[in-house]
Amino acid sequence: MRRKHGHFANRGRRWPSVLLALVALWTYASPAQSQQVALTPPVPAGDAVDPPLSDAMRRIEQLEQTVFELQQRQPTGMIEEDASICFEAPVTEHPSHYPIYDTGWTLRPYDAEKTPFELTIGLHNQFRYTGFSRDEASDVDAAGNVRSIPNRNDFDVNRGRLVFSGYALDKDLGFYANIDYSTVASNSIQPLLTWISFRQSDALTLYMGLGKVPGTWEWQQTSRYTLGADRTLATTFFRPSISAGVWGIGKLADTLSYTVYVGNGLNTLSLQSSDLDTNFVYSALASWEPLGDFGVGFSDQEHHQDLAIRIGHGLTQTRNDSTSSDQSGAEQTVVRLSDGTRLVEPNALASGVTVNAFDVWLYTVHLGLKKQGYSFSSEVFMRWLRNIEGTGGTQLESLFDNGFYVQGGAFMIPKKLELFARGSAVTGNFGTGSEVAAGLNWHLFEQRSARLTLDLTDIRDSPAEQSRTGYVAGESGTLVRMQLWTFF
Template sequence: MDGPFANRGRRWPNVTVAIIALWTCASPALSQQVSLPPPLASNHATDPPLAEAMQRIEQLEQTVFELQQRQNGGLIEAEAPICFDAPTAELPTHYPIYDSGWTLRPYDAAKTPFELTIGLHNQFRYTGFSRDEATTIDAAGNVNTIPNRNDFDVNRGRLVFSGYALDKDLGFYANIDYSTVASSSIQPLLGWISFRHNDALTLYMGLGKVPGTWEWQQTSRYTMGADRTLATTFFRPSITAGMWGIGKLGDSLSYTVFVGNGLNTLTLRSSDLDTNFVYSALAWWEPLGEFGVGFSDQEHHDNLAIRVGHGLTQTKNDSTSTDQSGAEQTVVRLSDGTRLVEPNALAPGVTVNAFDVWLYTAHLGLKKQGYSFSSEVFMRWLRNIEGTGGTSLESLLDNGFYIQGGAFVIPKKLELFVRGSAVTGDFGTGSEVAAGLNWHLFDKRSARFTLDVTDIRDSPAEQSRTGYVAGESGTLLRAQLWTFF
């Protein structure tokens, strides 16, 4: 058929699409309910007026979609008038939302691949300690004062930035730490760039934890008590710059492998380091499904969950060019709490300036219906020990463990727990026994009050954040509020 109605059969479907689009634009309250049909096939490419109309309809469809996203994100109200005069290029690319921290999230990650989450950790603690003895004498013959305590502190405060940039598999993380107990009140603590290849491997580069032990690998927010155990504090490595990989092999086997500058080099510069790397790996198996984070069964597993694993860490510590102990060696202690590199610690007139460290750990965890059990054993060898003047000293073996169990008397809210740990070696044995409660304020892990009482005997560990002091015996009381938002 020729004449003005020749294309009627082809035009009416497209006019219908236009009417639906305009009607949707005019009624914002209905815009959440209407889904536009896909463009109908036609030969409008050969019809210039119709081609222009269809192009405008497609622009309107895109505008409606973006306005719907803005409305769902809370950027505009459902009753607000909608104007289509502004070009779509001026619409925002991101919207704010709360998702375990304040998050700036893209509408379309393919077009604008960047996301940022800002979170805040805060650990506020009261510490009281009643000593049994005012002083102790260590293996080097030093007389050390043991203080009583009655104070408030912010043991860990952390402003955390995380997200991805350029690609969803290119992640970043930065942690700015503030504290009233550390030597630096404000400092960068952890920070890295990560590349996710697949579930089997994500590669990290930056400042991170040397894995070493299970309780150390877990964040301090998820400890059973107010902080990590005495045994973990004694044996664990710390933080250093390096590279590491994390992944899952199949459905139940996970791993972390790490290579970095040393056992604990957080505050050190290259001039303070020797030329040896630290190597560490931790692997664990969860044969009955996801074990979950931490040690408490706050998830309330209906069925038994099991985690079993082990780890190995090794590094060599060389003497400095002046035949003195290096700065990164000072974290290693004997089983009575004496620093290994303290003069006279192993022999009169001798100061250790070189040694190798081998640390092996094995752990087991169980969770079911609010009950939990977890334990870890430690074996540490100090080998190839050298002192000033080329003195060779005998190797040392230290052993330790912790064991802890909890039960929720109010599901997901109130947990009672007990735990104990010990360290033994050639220079003595130190131990602790503790009991306490965890109160999850909103039935979640993000706000937790903890109260525990610990009896300490001859502590081999010392660390400002945990509250242990080398050589102390007495009663430690901690009341703490952990929040994360």
């Protein structure tokens, strides 16, 4: 027994040898073996013999020796001296992408040179309560039509956005697809903004697809960054809309930025080629930030320690003609007189005459200031409608409309609770419309990704109408909006 323990001590604790030894011992002690031993002739007295289990011991030692020799023949690492069996993990290649949250859920490559593809998926949602108490139940427009003015008390998803963005094939080849859903638009689900972009340098990135005709500052900024619940009444009246086209965005210096755009028309989002005239829209917007980065939007959510200034202007021009079927296209219907009447409404400018062609010139100037949670912004609008033609070849007089907005905000709790006030107005040949509003913004996580807004607006003779903003042409009364904007 001492020699057996010596073998174990010298060779380590090898469980295969122990197992084989136990098997051998069991075999020797089995009934068959017992019978074999019992039938063996007795050994004469006086002959030297080993103890009764000496055969078993020899067999165990032989088995141990066999196991030891087998162990020495195994590849290194398969049977360890501590009797454990090691299984080496197979070598696999590094995955090409990894998920991360970066203003949306992003699938990002480990090596952008080897695998040039990145995808970010974001979700934006604007949930709003709207209440409106009218002063009058109806209004009469410049064409003599009676317009019904409804009261409101409802919940809506004014804007929903499922956004896919990133790059493919090369880091400078970008893509963007914005799928809109809402309960207020004529199309509850539709592509809103989509493009492919080619970055040449900081001075120029070229875009091709469906985008905003820049026109005005508040319109060019995303609706997520408005100071109040939505864009102002004046911006809603003057701004262009969305069209397919080609545009460039860049910086000519650290402080000077620009956008230039050429597209199908002033408002061609829902139009097919058969609905379009042959006139392009041309638009440019430039801004200067002489004291450093102004940031996005109008609130000083970044809490600039030093004064930040933005100064800019924009110019937009297009010709509008009726379609081949003599029906006004959607790009013409966004143009209204200063009382809210559509320019192409029959009898709007003269009895028995319907406008079917005109030129639009829009010039805007804007100013923005931010410092330590305080903000001020303003924009002035000037619009000329020229070369107006009516049915029967009638030549009509040119029209000039102008307007403005001013707004300011102050954070009572830095980066979190902001109070604001604003006003805007539109004046033209057919009267003046205006609004005055006040409210608050509560940034839930001290950032722009979740904002609760409450505003109260007094409206007088609205010249603007747009389902998402909540303005109705000709209305006067009190508008209450409470909403939650989330984007992640």
